[in-house]
Amino acid sequence: MPEYKAPIRDLKFVMQELLDCENHYQHLGYEDASIDMIDAIIGEAAKLTEQVVAPLNQIGDQQGCTWTDGNVTTPDGFKDAYKQYVEGGWPTLSQSLEFGGQGLPHSLNMNIAEMFSSANHSFAMYPGLSHGTLATIEAHGSETQKQQFMPKLVEGTWTGTMCLTEPHCGTDLGMLRTKAELNEDGTYSLSGTKIFISAGEHDLSDNIVHIVIARIPSAPAGNKGISLFIVPKFNVNQDGSISDRNGVNCGSIEHKMGINGNATCVINFDGAIGHLIGEPNRGLKCMFTFMNAARIGVASEGVAAAEASFQGALAYAKDRLQMRSISGVKNPQGPADPIIVHPDVRRMLLTQKSIAEGGRALLSYLAQLVDIVHAEKDEAIKVETETKLALLTPIAKAFLSELGFEATSHGVQIFGGHGFIKEWGMEQLMRDTKISCLYEGTTGIQALDLLARKIIGTKGEILKPFSKDVTLFCQQNMDDTAMAEFIQPIMAYAKEWHQLTVTIGAKAAKNPDEIGGASVDYLMFAGYVTVAYFWAKMAKVAQDKLANGAEDKAFYEAKIKTAQFFIQRMLPRASGHAACINNGVDSMMSLDSEDFAF
CATH class of the missing domain: 1.20.140.10 (Butyryl-CoA Dehydrogenase, subunit A, domain 3)
Incomplete structure (x- = not known):
């Protein structure tokens, strides 16, 4: 099994040298997020991921999770590792002070999360899903809901999930069948089945708070009739204490290709008490x-x-x-x-x-x-x-x-x-x-979200702020001979990105299938150009550091050489995607469905 070592030097380079996190944090009022504190937090996270979490990765894969009568047992060592994770205050890092968090920046937490995921993908998913649960309740929940659920979620003694998918309904959420009927006390009674629920049942936390989409009987059909609910495994009193068991049960866990250390669950809601988040029929937005x-x-x-x-x-x-x-x-x-x-x-x-x-x-x-x-x-x-x-x-x-x-x-x-x-x-x-x-x-x-809803839907306007940043960087460095090998290709591909957008828009006006035919190639083209831009920025930082006599010469030289590799060997892949886009959708759609024979 590979021995994981947290990439501390590169994390610090990106945060501190490339993105100037210190000034970024001070401007936004994160006064406690000093370089010394950041370094200390990264160092402690490295110890936990390397010494505690990473050694469990292969164990989690080999043992997997065990389901018995609706209860799930995680692999050996996971429970103790999660206890150390909570005791170390890691779930609280970027959460609101109001609910017991440390109030540190989200960007610091994300870099820490990468370390946990590298060390043990399955383990990292258990606390990782709680962040979305917290963000949803904090942004859209009532004050009562926040006081009931957030402190324990922030603390990490409770975890969260997201319950969307149903056996017949994946991406097309408008087809959901889970029902939510209003109770006399203002709560709702939810009935239905959700599948593929990561960390939907386990033995790491005292309670599991499910964020669930469901349909109120009077709701309109489709996406316009989706409502959002908080449905805990154990009901919660208004003071935040745990009450009786809710009508939430894990029917089974999936046997999967990977992430075996994380329980992927079928969750049945049988008259489970749920708390509406936001307004009825506005759940998808939340x-x-x-x-x-x-x-x-x-x-x-x-x-x-x-x-x-x-x-x-x-x-x-x-x-x-x-x-x-x-x-x-x-x-x-x-x-x-x-x-x-x-x-x-x-x-x-x-x-x-x-x-x-x-x-x-x-x-x-x-x-x-x-x-x-x-x-x-x-x-x-x-x-x-x-x-x-x-x-x-x-x-x-x-x-x-x-x-x-x-x-x-x-x-x-x-x-x-x-x-x-x-x-x-x-x-x-x-x-x-x-x-x-x-x-x-x-x-x-x-x-499709990128090309249809955001690019075509805004007539390309959504591209302008980021394109402006790329153009400004290129203009600022176009006379720098050392940067020419980076700037010239990026300018050419950025121009082609704009032209592809225009081309697809014109084709789609005649045949809407052109959007679906081009979408993945368009996204991948955009991905290569976007990452190339960040590689050019990193090369510029490294060049400046070397010019100023930086001591870590080997690190900065490696950064420049890796940037050259990306520009010369990875970025040209974008041209293949552009060719596919320009060739159009006809070859995809010409074969009749019945002719897909074998």
Whole structure:
């Protein structure tokens, strides 16, 4: 099993040097978030993830969760690790002071969350889902609901879930059948079945608070008739204490491809008491608070997987001796050279490294945008920030989960036959990571959200704030000869991004299927250009540090060389996606459904 080491140096580079988190935090009023405090928190998180959480990763995969009469037992060690997680105050990190949180920035918490996910994807999901539950209740719940549910959720002694999917109803939520009938006391009685509920039942916390979508009998059909409810496993008194068992039961757990240490549950609601969040029939709008937070979290899973797989593959590539380098012997004292000398192995390692570090930069930037939305006082800045988040969230979620999965595939490939063997842990990373391409809307759903709803729906207006940032950076550095190899390609691809948007809009006016045909390629094109922009920014920081005599010379030189790899070997993939878009949808739709024979 790969030995996970938290990438502290790169986390600090992104937060402190690339994104200037200290000034960012001070401007937003996070006065306690000093560099010294940030360093201390990252250091303590590294210890917990490396020494406690990571060693349980393979155990969780091998043992899985156990279901007995509606109760779920997590793998050996998970319960004690979660207890340490709670006792260390980690669930409270970025939560409101009002409810017992530490009031620290969301961006700091997201970087910590990446470490937990790299160390043990399954374990990280148990507390990870609570953040969406908290965000939803804090944004849309009544004061009574906040006082009832938030303190224990913030504390971590209770956890949360999101209950959307039903056996017949996945992405198309308007088809849901779960019913919510009004009780005399103003609560609702919920009946129905939800499936694929991550962390829906377990033995880590005292209570589980489900955020559930359901339909009130008088509600209109479709998405306009969806309401949102808080449904706890154990009913909760108004003072926040636990009461009797609610009508919530885990009917079974799924036997899965990966993330076996996390319970994926069928949850049955049998007259369960639920508390309406917000107004009736307005639940989908409230639910997007949870979903958008979860999408960024899933994007982080892709980065975390790329990092973990890279670490394992790099260590192996340095040790494994196979063949001689075609450019001359590199290890004359041994019978063969280490495989890291071979160009194809380096291609895969650098692909992993560039995905992990480029994705980390993009996600840290998105997390800072979340900070701004929460704490900025200037409304105009908040509106522009929300526009950037709306654009970049589906790109990050889909692009980074897809490339994260690719990175884990390279990890298996670098190990060769050993990568296919369970004891090395590389195939587990691949199995665990595939779910990230499905969670919170598949890649295709994210792509439709981006292209149809956001790009075409706003006639391209949503692109302007982020495009302005890219253009400004390019203009500021276009006369810098050292930056030319980064700036020129990005300017060309940014221009093509705009042209593709116009092209698709024109085609879609004649044939709406052009949107669906182009959507995934459009999102992937946007992903490569966006991450290339962040790689160029990192290269600029590294160049400036070297010019000023920075001591960590090897780190900054590696950063520049990895940026060159991404620009030269990864960014050109965008051209293939552009070609697919320009070729149109006809070849996808010409074959009749009946002719898909086998």
